[in-house]
Amino acid sequence: MITAADETLLRRAIDIAAAAVAGGDAPYGSLLAGPDGTVLAEAHNTVRRDNDISAHPELKLARWAARELDAETAARTTLYTSCQPCGMCGGGIVRSGIGRVVYALSTEQLMELNPQSGEWPAVAQEGPALLEEARTPIEAYYGPR
Numbered sequence: 001m002i003t004a005a006d007e008t009l010l011r012r013a014i015d016i017a018a019a020a021v022a023g024g025d026a027p028y029g030s031l032l033a034g035p036d037g038t039v040l041a042e043a044h045n046t047v048r049r050d051n052d053i054s055a056h057p058e059l060k061l062a063r064w065a066a067r068e069l070d071a072e073t074a075a076r077t078t079l080y081t082s083c084q085p086c087g088m089c090g091g092g093i094v095r096s097g098i099g100r101v102v103y104a105l106s107t108e109q110l111m112e113l114n115p116q117s118g119e120w121p122a123v124a125q126e127g128p129a130l131l132e133e134a135r136t137p138i139e140a141y142y143g144p145r
């Protein structure tokens, strides 16, 4: 359930997105808040500026949380973001241990505004292959099964 306090922090994420546009960057902003609503970190999309496909604000904050917070603290944080996280960021958020995500626009709503946004075509993949060879470094690290 999204509360009035959530909406206040979500508005801040939208403000970050607006400031990103004003600065020449893509229109996406996010922030990470502690359980009391304190803003711990903020980020905006710098894909073009940094020439880095991974420079989405949600992934930047997930990496920040994983680096700067212990697991218990990360689990009590909420990521507020102007648009629903993409698949890349969703994976990073899960791995970071961030406990909750609140977004403004859904991917579907974003795509109505800009059809090029939010498309995540499946990557062609082939495998599995070379099981005996590929399992060697895995077992060397985790132990044999």
Ligand SMILES: [Zn+2]
Binding pocket: 056, 058, 059, 085, 086, 087, 088, 089, 090
């Ligand atoms: Zn993303």
